[in-house]
Every structure is written in structure tokens, then in C-alpha cells.
Amino acid sequence: MSTTQRSESMSAFFDGYVHSRTTLSDFVSKYTIALKDKYQKEAKVDFHSRHSEPVVKTKCLYENQLSKIYTHNIFKKFQVEVEEMFSCFNVAQVKSEGSIVTYIVKERVTIVENMSRIVYYEVLYNTTEVEIHCICNLFNFKGYLCRHTLSVFHHNGIEEIPMQYIVPRWRTDFKRQYLQDIISNDVNYDNSEGWYDELLTRAIQLVEEGVVSKKHFTVALQELKESTKKLLQIESEQSEKTPEVPQDMPKKIVQDPVQSK
Template sequence: MDQQRYTQKSLDRDSDLSLPVTKTMLHLEIHPSTVYTHALFYEFQKQCVSSLNSCSAGDSSRDSTSRFLDVEDAILRTTYTVAFNPTTFDAKCSCKMFERKGYICKHIIWILSGKGVRKIPEQYLLSRWTKNTKKMPLYDVHGQLIGDFDSSDVSKLQISNVWSEFYSTLSLIKSLPENHVTELTDLLKAFRQKFKPGPETMTKQQELEMLIGVKCSDEVHILPQVKSKNKGSVKRLTAKKQMSIEKAQKPKRFCNNCKQMAHHDKRNCPNPAAETSDPSGDDNKSDTSSVADVD
């Protein structure tokens, strides 16, 4: 579950902070790049590229409200009929891709591009494929709000729409002369001057709060760090030099075995032969007396 949430947040972050690369100069491809999620846009992009490479005009007819245009598909070797209403921009293709997958097909893209349509009509932008599908409130048939929906989400949705319009406009004018970019920059500067703060400078914390849109809490509760105990981390080996220094600092005591003042006693005396040896010569006397007894 945590892995799924992390993946979902990563995809949402990529969709909000980046735009996919377009392959054609169609306005109908640039506009969905700011609205659709990356995964669906790449599927829609295939239809845009295929509309330029495989579609061509066929016969046409009209009635009182719509025009019926035949579009020849060179890849599928089939002719499809598109019913197009120039007033409402409603288009319905006989391949029924929109009914099956939720986005318009290459035949409708070819018709709309030929009519000079620069954006996908709203009726063909399903909310389930857009970036802001989770941020929109849901209502029942009686107009009542379903579930908990924070009012702050409305402002986030509006800000997201502003970014969408900005990137869409920037994508349109970057291929135009430089004066259009300068005009957009002047408009943004003039609009920013209306809300420019006074002479008081903002602190770093206030700038971060304004950038993120969340106010920092006054109380911060941080639990103490739990010290980890790994195998061998509690006790360490003492160096021989350190052991010699500590041994030299200890007071000496009398050893009953070697009869000397040292840092050991009779139990751990390094000279075990000293216990049997007698420097006063008592051993020789005992040997002499034993010989005399024999005689």
C-alpha cells in the first residue's frame, strides 16, 4: 500500500511540474499536453501523429445542422464518416474511439485541425483523464456535496488552472516572433505590481510559506532519537598500549610466591618455580640429614 501511494505521488508530481514533449505543430496536441496526464497524452499523441500521416479527405455531404465528412485512413485502408457541427464543434466518428477509450480519434483530430480549432472542445475532455481529476468536488443528483472536500482544494485547483493556462500560452508563443514573448512578460510584470508587497521585506520562512501555500506550525514536536544497538557496538576491544598504561597505573601488591612487590599475586604469578626454590639453602640441609640417617 505504501509503495502504491509513493508511486501515485511521484506521478502526480511529474504531471504538475513538467510537460511532455510534443511531436507535431498541431495546436490540438499542445493544448492536451497541459490538461491530460502524461500516460494518456502519449496515447493521444499517437493519434495526432497518425492523423498527419494517414488521413485524407473524401466525399462530404450536409444536412440542416451537421456536415458528414468521409476521412480515408491509409493505414487501416478504411473510410470513416465524421459528423461535424461547425456551431457547437460536436464531432462523432464512425470508429467510435471516443466512446470506447475516452479521447477523440485521429479522424476527428484531422477534421478539427482543418477547421482551425485550437483547443479540444470541453465536451471531449473527460475529467478522469485530466491532471486535476482528484481535486474536483463531487456532487450527487440533488446537488449535495459527496464526502469531505476542503475549501482550500478549490483554490489549489484554480492555481493549477492558472499554471495550465500559462504553460499553454507559453507553448503557443515560443514559436512566434520575440515581441509576443516580451508582451507576455510585460503583462505579467504589470499584474504583479498590483500585488507587490510594501517596503517591509519578507523573512525566509514567510517566503517559503507563500511559495508552498501552508503556514508553519508554532509548536513542533520532535521525539528523541532512538539509539540503535547493533552487534558489537556496546563493547569495544582495548588496545595493548592502553592495557599497559592502565596496568602501570594500578598499585603494586606483595606476591607470596615470588616474594616481590608486583602487579600480580600468588594465583597468577608468572614464575611458578619460585614456590619450590629456597634461596636460604634449606634444601641442602634436608638432603644431608637424610644421608646421615641412612648411614
């Protein structure tokens, strides 16, 4: 990622939370809020990915394989590489040293409408370890394989993407780390805003664990019902302890000391 890209990424992260007049002390609290909001949004996206299937656009085995594994967001990006495999019209072996085979993949790249050029990409393929590397470095930068490596895999009859090229972070079954220690240690238990943030974070985790299986769901639902029942009981007890002021109680009139005799 370039310096400009990092700067834009940071600006997007803090957009709506800090501004040019934000003090250092305010920045720390705003950063915590931004971080919690970010993780809550990501948790909702992950939940959606786990419980809905993306649309498969081709008959490519790689696309079908990762449609069942990747989150929706990363799958859409990977889908572009699958669709663009058709532009890689030639895969040629140019060198072989032991188990390391070097390929040149020719890709027709569109520059402007009705105008294109041929770009050559070198791909190294280890036939023993089933390891692959493309000069475009897409996997190193983005975490998913490029159209050139997919073309070489296809050329060699590899029907499934090896597991070492499926980054755990992009899987729908990945257990996201919520930075729970950071959030919990910074909770303000003296006001309702702190209570809300902590309970919301815990609730999202409960939901994610509760939909793993029917047994998980049953346990989570039962605990929620029990907790709600206890909270309502506390509310009822507090209501009973609150003294009622009789409606017909006479009001005591206090006279001004200066005017009283």
C-alpha cells in the same frame, strides 16, 4: 472493454497481492492494501505530471494545447493520434443535414512492411454545437479524440479542442479522490502498520496541496516543521521519564530453595 481485457486488467491489479490459496478473509485485507498502493502510485505519477512538461513532437496546435493540460501518461497516447493524422490523407464531406455534417476520412493503414490499405471512417460533425463523433469510437472507449476527428476539426479550421472533449480525469489539475473514507474507516489504530498507511496517505495529500502555490507551500512546510517539533518533544519527554538503572547496582543472587539452608 472486452471480457478478456477486463480479466487481464483485474489480474494485473491483484498481481503480487493474492494467489490461488488466498482465503476470503485474506482477500479483503489484500484488496484494501492493493487499493491503497494503487492510489499512492497514481498520486506520485500525478505529482510528476504537474511539475514537468512532456516533449512536444509536432507543430500541431492540438498537441501543444493538451501538452499543458493532460497527464503525461494520457498525453503520450494522444500524441500517437496526433502523429498519425498524416495517415489521414483525405477528408471529404458526403452529406449535410442542418447543422450535422457527415465526413468520410480516408486513412492509409499499414498492414505489414511495404504493404498498406485504405480504410474509410465516417465522422459526424455538429457545426453549431461543435460536437463530433467518429465511427471508430476511440473517445468513448479511451477518453481522448482519435486522428479522424482531429482531421475533421483541422479541416474546419478548429484550432483548439473543445473543452467537452478534455476529460477532467486526464487533467493534471484534477483533484484525485483517494477513497479517503474507505481507507480511514478501515485503519487499524492498534499497530504501527496501520499508523504508517494512514500517515502516508495524508502526507501525499499534503504534498499535492502544498505545491499549488508558494503560499500553499509556506503553510504546508510550517505545519510540517511544527508537527515534527511536537513529535520530537514527545520523544524527549518519554526519554526523560524512563528510569535509568545504575551501572554499579549490586546484583541480588537468588539461591535454589532446595540447596539453601
